Amino acid sequence: MPLTLTLAKALNAGLRASMEADPKVVVMGEDVGKLGGVFRITDGLQADFGEDRVIDTPLAESAIIGTAIGLAMRGFRPVCEIQFDGFVYPAFDQIVTQLAKMHYRTQGRVRLPVTVRIPFGGGIGAVEHHSESPEAYFCHTAGLKVVACSNPTDAHMMIRQAVAADDPVIFFEPKRRYWDKADVETGAPLSAATPLHVSRVVRTGDDATLVAYGPMVRTCLNAAEAMAVEGRELEVIDLRTLSPLDLSPVLASVRRTGRLVVVHEAPSNVSLSAEIAARVTEAAFYSLEAPVLRVTGYDTPYPPSRLEEHYLPDVDRVLDAVDRSFQY
Amino acid sequence: MSVPETDRSVSGTDRPDALVTPVPRDPRDPEDADTGPVRLLAPDGRRLADDTYDPYIADLADTELYGLLRDMVIVRRLDEEATALQRQGELGLWASLRGQEAAQVGSARALRDDDMVFPSYREHGVAWCRGVDPLDVLSLFRGVNHGGWDADEHGFQDYSIVVGSQTLHATGYAMGVTRELAADGDGGLPVTVVYFGDGASSQGDVNEALNWAGVFEAPVVFFCQNNQWAISEPTRRQTRAPIFRRARGFGLPGVQVDGNDVLATLAVTRYALQAARRRCPVLVEAVTYRMGAHTTADDPSRYRHADELAGWSRRDPVQRMAAYLRGRGLLDDSRAADLDAEADALATTLREGCLRLPDPSPHSMFDHVYVHDTETPAAARDACEQAEPSGQPEPSGPGEPSGQAGPSADPAVVSPLLTVAAAPLHHTRKAI
Numbered sequence: 070m071p072l073t074l075t076l077a078k079a080l081n082a083g084l085r086a087s088m089e090a091d092p093k094v095v096v097m098g099e100d101v102g103k104l105g106g107v108f109r110i111t112d113g114l115q116a117d118f119g120e121d122r123v124i125d126t127p128l129a130e131s132a133i134i135g136t137a138i139g140l141a142m143r144g145f146r147p148v149c150e151i152q153f154d155g156f157v158y159p160a161f162d163q164i165v166t167q168l169a170k171m172h173y174r175t176q177g178r179v180r181l182p183v184t185v186r187i188p189f190g191g192g193i194g195a196v197e198h199h200s201e202s203p204e205a206y207f208c209h210t211a212g213l214k215v216v217a218c219s220n221p222t223d224a225h226m227m228i229r230q231a232v233a234a235d236d237p238v239i240f241f242e243p244k245r246r247y248w249d250k251a252d253v254e255t256g257a258p259l260s261a262a263t264p265l266h267v268s269r270v271v272r273t274g275d276d277a278t279l280v281a282y283g284p285m286v287r288t289c290l291n292a293a294e295a296m297a298v299e300g301r302e303l304e305v306i307d308l309r310t311l312s313p314l315d316l317s318p319v320l321a322s323v324r325r326t327g328r329l330v331v332v333h334e335a336p337s338n339v340s341l342s343a344e345i346a347a348r349v350t351e352a353a354f355y356s357l358e359a360p361v362l363r364v365t366g367y368d369t370p371y372p373p374s375r376l377e378e379h380y381l382p383d384v385d386r387v388l389d390a391v392d393r394s395f396q397y
Numbered sequence: 398m399s400v401p402e403t404d405r406s407v408s409g410t411d412r413p414d415a416l417v418t419p420v421p422r423d424p425r426d427p428e429d430a431d432t433g434p435v436r437l438l439a440p441d442g443r444r445l446a447d448d449t450y451d452p453y454i455a456d457l458a459d460t461e462l463y464g465l466l467r468d469m470v471i472v473r474r475l476d477e478e479a480t481a482l483q484r485q486g487e488l489g490l491w492a493s494l495r496g497q498e499a500a501q502v503g504s505a506r507a508l509r510d511d512d513m514v515f516p517s518y519r520e521h522g523v524a525w526c527r528g529v530d531p532l533d534v535l536s537l538f539r540g541v542n543h544g545g546w547d548a549d550e551h552g553f554q555d556y557s558i559v560v561g562s563q564t565l566h567a568t569g570y571a572m573g574v575t576r577e578l579a580a581d582g583d584g585g586l587p588v589t590v591v592y593f594g595d596g597a598s599s600q601g602d603v604n605e606a607l608n609w610a611g612v613f614e615a616p617v618v619f620f621c622q623n624n625q626w627a628i629s630e631p632t633r634r635q636t637r638a639p640i641f642r643r644a645r646g647f648g649l650p651g652v653q654v655d656g657n658d659v660l661a662t663l664a665v666t667r668y669a670l671q672a673a674r675r676r677c678p679v680l681v682e683a684v685t686y687r688m689g690a691h692t693t694a695d696d697p698s699r700y701r702h703a704d705e706l707a708g709w710s711r712r713d714p715v716q717r718m719a720a721y722l723r724g725r726g727l728l729d730d731s732r733a734a735d736l737d738a739e740a741d742a743l744a745t746t747l748r749e750g751c752l753r754l755p756d757p758s759p760h761s762m763f764d765h766v767y768v769h770d771t772e773t774p775a776a777a778r779d780a781c782e783q784a785e786p787s788g789q790p791e792p793s794g795p796g797e798p799s800g801q802a803g804p805s806a807d808p809a810v811v812s813p814l815l816t817v818a819a820a821p822l823h824h825t826r827k828a829i
């Protein structure tokens with residue numbers, strides 16, 4: 070029986086299922102215990118699984134990841150919460166130089182099945198460092214897997230898959246969509262789910278293709294809805310996996326539509342959309358009717374919240390890009 | 398609004414240091430056993446004698462004693478106003494200083510004009526004492542800018558939200574001071590004072606800063622407000638030992654002071670400044686209490702008992718100083734009423750100013766990415782111009798993140814799909 074859950078609750082149920090399935094799963098981070106995390110993603114877990122498995126850590130991100138690595142070396146499966154996107158940087162060194170590379174360094178002897186959960190993106194009216202989209206930094210690093218969920222149904226299965234994965238996974242959660250609701254099959258076995266590193270068409274259409282992930286998937290669905298009123302059908306693809314990329318559905322779509330717009334909140338310079346544009350151009354050059362266009366945050370630091378509606382891609386900016394694509 | 402008649406230092410620029418011969422070591426050796434935090438006022442306002450620290454405040458005139466209370470009353474009142482403004486949707490967030498007035502005012506009033514403060518995000522009381530317009534502090538929390546005052550004008554740097562980061566900046570700044578000025582000059586060096594919390598003490602940055610300050614004998618005072626909580630985690634989750642004890646391991650003096658005692662905080666900070674002026678960095682731990690929520694987005698009932706707050710309320714820093722002044726005949730009902738009226742008037746001015754704060758222009762977001770314009774921001778600026786914003790944000794999460802998980806956390810999401818479906822063609826997209 071599916072339950073109607075918010076994305077936040079779907080993640081919570083997913084973490085609970087992971088902890089029940091594997092006694093080696095431990096949850097750690099700032100305020101994840103008694104408080105249940107500032108977004109309540111870990112709500113109730115400490116009460117049910119105890120302080121040894123749900124650890125309120127000292128305030129030190131580098132130590133959260135560094136000790137998670139040690140715990141993993143000892144056979145545990147740590148799930149680390151970074152409180153906000155902008156606070157992952159003190160842990161960046163441990164993530165990039167240790168978490169990502171230890172398996173390689175040890176020629177496969179050491180596995181680090183660590184999940185790093187990061188609420189990301191803007192749109193919640195927050196102060197500085199609480200609205201960033203740092204995913205590209207991690208995608209740039211071999212040895213890390215990077216995913217982003219966009220809706221409650223996926224969020225639930227994806228967090229369980231990430232925790233069960235043998236490689237380190239950076240797991241991005243679209244914080245402004247935490248309160249979105251959808252049906253979630255909490256009892257479903259992992260084997261029933263779409264594999265973690267598979268992208269998916271979430272709306273079909275033949276006229277142009279929109280590719281997004283995390284919070285921008287809903288924006289693109291809204292844009293497609295608006296475009297449908299005008300008689301054009303946009304195909305929307307939810308990437309879900311950012312590294313490795315799964316471009317097969319994107320390429321299949323572009324071969325039909327000939328037009329591609331990639332959307333994310335992160336700035337455009339050396340971003341996911343740059344990578345996708347390059348690869349699609351290489352693999353489907355003769356199918357393209359127009360250059361791959363991008364709708365992204367601007368190449369500035371994230372602005373003060375009174376300006377964020379201007380910074381963040383919205384339906385209008387997405388549709389303007391679609392219009393430009395049609396003009397070619 | 399302007400800040401009325403706040404001279405930044407309780408006394409002149411030279412007096413406190415000239416009072417006592419410079420002793421760049423902890424007058425209360427922490428290994429002398431548990432003497433407890435330095436305290437000059439009992440919770441009921443009685444003056445406690447302390448041979449070591451009494452001399453550091455012996456010079457205070459009656460007006461200066463009264464001024465300490467005035468500062469505390471005003472910053473508490475402004476803090477209440479800011480909290481109310483956030484509740485009414487005028488600020489995105491507010492981090493209340495309630496309970497920490499003595500720690501902030503006592504330390505800030507020990508400073509000279511040429512000292513430099515590196516705050517965290519809760520030092521509104523220090524900002525006040527440094528002459529920063531409270532409205533400029535509110536503009537950050539309203540989301541109008543990331544920080545709105547001139548650091549050099551006030552000897553008060555921008556707020557720092559990334560916990561602990563500013564301790565390194567302070568240390569580097571102080572290293573700069575030693576490369577420009579000699580410590581044996583008149584009155585010693587200008588000191589850099591960095592504020593941080595008990596939670597921050599866990600960060601690598603903070604411990605590296607303490608170490609560097611020791612290695613380079615930087616004129617820094619590390620002022621830790623141990624308010625017992627880092628969001629939901631008690632200090633015991635950050636460290637097993639009292640925070641001030643850590644100083645010893647870095648070769649610095651460490652002093653613990655009752656941070657709810659404005660006189661003791663002033664005296665201890667003067668001691669610390671005196672040592673730092675001669676290139677002996679000092680760690681001060683002010684034991685205080687965060688009486689409110691972590692921020693307006695937080696719900697402390699989830700992790701701490703109400704009776705804890707009741708206990709600390711009996712040690713309220715403002716009441717303590719008021720009781721002391723009454724005992725000395727420096728405060729009576731009519732003077733207290735006048736002070737409240739003054740604070741109310743400032744709060745009204747602050748509110749009016751906040752409501753009048755204009756939103757920044759969208760194009761201002763491209764300013765100051767670099768010192769000189771380069772092509773990338775210019776291109777982005779052009780792109781922004783082309784895609785004129787709709788002015789209607791999408792339905793999104795609530796105004797502020799942390800702790801919004803209660804019923805109020807569910808934003809009243811108007812389904813954009815319905816709006817869009819009902820809308821006619823292109824030009825009405827702007828109404829989505």
Ligand SMILES: Cc1ncc(C[n+]2csc(CCOP(=O)(O)OP(=O)(O)O)c2C)c(N)n1
Pocket residue numbers: 099128130152156159519558559560593594595596597598624626627628687691
């Ligand atoms: C590097 C970093 N990690 C996490 C946060 C989120 N955060 C903001 S305040 C805070 C607690 C800070 O506690 P403390 O240092 O005691 O200062 P207080 O808030 O009590 O004044 C946390 C975890 C942050 N701002 N920066």
Ligand SMILES: [Mg+2]
Pocket residue numbers: 594595596622623624625626627628
């Ligand atoms: Mg604290």
